[in-house]
Amino acid sequence: MIDTEKGAVAGDAAGSSEKSKEKEKKKRSRVKQLLTDVKKQVEFWFGDVNLHKDRFLRKLIDDSDHGYVDLSVLASFNRMKKLTADTKLIARALKNSSVVEINLEGNKVRRLHPIGEPPNDEECRTVYVELLPKDVTHNWIERVFSKCGNVVYISIPRYRSTGDSKGFAFVEFEKVDQAQKAIEMLNNPPEDAPRKPGIFPKTHSGKPLPMPPENPISSEEEEKKKRKKKKKKSSTSLQNSVNEEKEQPMEAESTGQKRKSEPETSRAQKTPGKEKRDAGRKP
Incomplete structure (x- = not known):
């Protein structure tokens, strides 16, 4: 026990x-x-x-x-x-x-060693990729493109307000032939690759490589600019309407002044009924 x-x-x-x-x-x-x-x-x-x-x-x-x-x-x-x-x-x-x-x-x-000179073939080694999901990460892109070669740099432009991807990225490879291989793979995806946009990235062969802006304008800022422009346009239309209304009384006033300057006989001829009413009133 x-x-x-x-x-x-x-x-x-x-x-x-x-x-x-x-x-x-x-x-x-x-x-x-x-x-x-x-x-x-x-x-x-x-x-x-x-x-x-x-x-x-x-x-x-x-x-x-x-x-x-x-x-x-x-x-x-x-x-x-x-x-x-x-x-x-x-x-x-x-x-x-x-x-x-x-x-x-x-x-x-x-750094242990001084920085070298900028390479002259950077553009040839860079692939522009589009149709990416808004929550795409560097690791995901690296995992996809590592099948084509050694990925040395990834740039994913994002909106400042939300941090979401703008739907495209720049992928730089170590060698030119690796970038060409990536373009071929993206433009001719394997049959088993998902066809839904944003799942399997795609690019266009021969398309110029636009560099991402240093200070990209967010969708929120773009919307503010549109509203401001629309407001300015509405304000201009309203001002024009006010000016038109101001011009109309001025014309009426000018007409009235002309009427005052007309002879009394002429005015009487135009309003005979008024003279009859005045004649019947007590002093």
Whole structure:
């Protein structure tokens, strides 16, 4: 009886220990994945492809001492906020990076090598994609286009008021032939690809690549402009009507003045009935 109880207790302890180990293993796996994601994001920001386009970060680097950028600035970026706001964890993730380095204090980061010259074939390596859903993400686009080659940059113009996608994006590949392959795939999707717009992205071969505006006008702002224009038009029409009404009394007044200037005999001839009424009144 006692041996049975001891065995049950030992079994429970072993099961509890096993669960604890499994829980700890999952936790380590999550932390490892988080460190990998943080490292990938920071290396992208400081990479040549992004810095040739990212004026804000480029200015921070140029204006700083020895090219260092405070980790707290990176932690304030929206994409980093989704991962972590812990600057110590960011510094830990970048410890063995081949693109950036951390200062001795562990609170700033900079590129290891000077930035190169802008490439001259960027436009040929970029594909314009349309018919995207409003909630499209960078990860979704990267997953779709990775079948064609190495995706190095993705730009998704969004409305400032809502954050929704405008329905199109720019995908830059590492090589020109990869971009051509993507165009062929998009214009000739496989038979098993969903045909509903926004599910499987499409593009047009040979279509010029319009660059996204730096300060895109949101749909809300466009609607305000339309209302303002309509209001201005209505105000102009109302003013014209008022002016017409003002002109009519002036004409009537001028007519009255002309009538006053006419001879009394003439006025009497026009209103004989009035003279008869006046003749019958008592003084």
